[in-house]
Amino acid sequence: MCFDLDSAPPIPAISGAAVSHDDLVLDASDGNRFAAFLAAPEEPSSVGVVVLPDVRGLYRFYEELALRFAERGYPALAFDYFGRTAGVEKRDDDFEYMPHVQQTTPAGVQADVAACVEHVRTGGATSVFTVGFCFGGRNSWLASAGGHGLAGAIGFYGRPGPGNDGSPGPIQRAGEMVAPILALQGGDDPGIPVDDSQAFDKALSEAGVEHEVVIYAGAPHSFFDRKQEEFAADSEDAWSRVLAFIARYA
Secondary structure (H helix, E strand, C coil), rough: CCCCCCCCCCCCCCCCCCCCEEEEEEECCCCCCEEEEEEEEEECEEEEEEEEEECCCCCCCHHHHHHHHCCCCCCCEEECCCCCHHCCCCCCCCCCCCHHCCCHHHHHHHHHHHHHHHHHHHHHCEEEEEEEEHHHHHHHHHHHHCCCCEEEEEECCCCCCCCCCCCCCCCCCHCCCCCEEEEEEEECCCHHHHHHHHHHHHHHHCCCCCEEEECCCCCCCCCCCCCCHHHHHHHHHHHHHHHHHHHHHH
């Protein structure tokens, strides 16, 4: 897994912010029904965020992250990947997620992203960004090539190369990407060599995609975590880049 069960986003809550939140069930175009969590500011916004979790799907970390976006004025919808195989009910901490991850498909994930983007747009957002982590980081970048009309796609420590099933990854699909890309990678991530992140940077440049690939020297996978105090400065920088990216391309 990417984060421990007691991990939390390394972002300060804004006390007194007028924010609401709801548990939702959304419908994808292929008939899938899946769980989601919407956090929204009191004031309408023309900018919205779709949050793609790590391999464990929707859980507390990403609900908290959605709230942090909403406190800053952006409605944020975090969603679960496993509606097709695990249903829409809340799960306990012992949920065995990996068999369900192995049954996901790139097309299925993008169908769910499309439903999330549509839902955020019904709330008034005209500029929608995806923000993903690990498995979600990769799929956030792929959403730039998914026909969703995104304003931008942000990924933390996503794998840029081909999928385990041989499906083309972000490097291979860079030429299809139409939304700007922000990649925030760990420089000491055993599962994602720096060479892969640099290859993604090169592929995006060659494809003419507006982008920024940031590699944090010495940072591990899942450095963006309140518990990772050693990498607090990297987390603060990454969050600042996320907000600046959204402000720039909204």
